[in-house]
Amino acid sequence: MIGAALSLVLGAQAAAPVPPRPVAPVVRLPPAAARRPVAYDDVGGLVVFRVRIAGREAWALLDNRAERSFVDLGFARAAGLTIDPRASVRVDAGTALNGQRVEQVAVAVAGQFAVMLPSMTGIDLVPVSRSIGRPIALVVGADFYRRFAVATRPGARTIAFLPNGTVERTARAVDLLDARPRIAITLGGKRMIVTVDTGLSGALILTPAAWARLGIPDTACEDSSFRTGDGRARTGRLCTGPAVSVGPLALPSTRVFIDAVDGANGDGLIGMGLLGLAGGMTLDVSARKLWLVPPGEMVR
The missing domain is CATH 2.40.70.10 (Acid Proteases)
Known part of the structure; x- marks a missing residue:
């Protein structure tokens, strides 16, 4: 992590x-x-x-x-x-x-x-x-x-x-809800608001409350821990989550780390472990757009 x-x-x-x-x-x-x-x-x-x-x-x-x-x-x-x-x-x-x-x-x-x-x-x-x-x-x-x-x-x-405002014609635009920037995704058929985090290697971090809304049994989770950049140990739950979709990305399941997240970030964080599966990604905070190229379509 x-x-x-x-x-x-x-x-x-x-x-x-x-x-x-x-x-x-x-x-x-x-x-x-x-x-x-x-x-x-x-x-x-x-x-x-x-x-x-x-x-x-x-x-x-x-x-x-x-x-x-x-x-x-x-x-x-x-x-x-x-x-x-x-x-x-x-x-x-x-x-x-x-x-x-x-x-x-x-x-x-x-x-x-x-x-x-x-x-x-x-x-x-x-x-x-x-x-x-x-x-x-x-x-x-x-x-x-x-x-x-x-x-x-x-x-x-x-x-x-x-330049800000660049239109990625081979990509699909996902609207940024604000400058944090937060986006809406669908997880297990439920709408979740998560913050884009290009410094997160994992797929998703959800708050305990957001995870509870999915109603998934504890058998899908295991205790997990990692060390922060300054060497401190942090523990949480690593779970197998349900189907997730954002723009052109759709996966039948995803790994979700359950941990406390600042409430201003919504239900959690979405990282490069999920967004990096796109064929390309452009984050344009000023234009309030996240452009995602469908998986398998390589652009230069």
């Missing part, structure tokens, strides 16, 4: 406000003819890809539920970035993660974009890196998802950051 660990450590975080900077991020996009998708690695269902931070090669992780993007403090120090000792950022997810403001961070993805961020929140990402098995220097969070429509193509193993 690596993804559950990440969603608890990063996606569920609430950060104390950092003193604002008046300068907006400066974004540069290559000409349309020069734009090309970037290869990514599927690490236990999670999307990990190469970026350049302050001119240095690094690994980045997609996690739309991280309320902001994070840079690893150790990487920032090694890259010679300025860390403001006066600006401490509280990352409150019941974890040991603490943050500081890192000034003037240049982030670039080849063939996609280059952005100069006036500041970022720096945290210790070593526990996350340990969970994933890659030295993660950047978590691409909700601020990037507001700026781009983020497209992943599991068949081709590529990622692209597209």
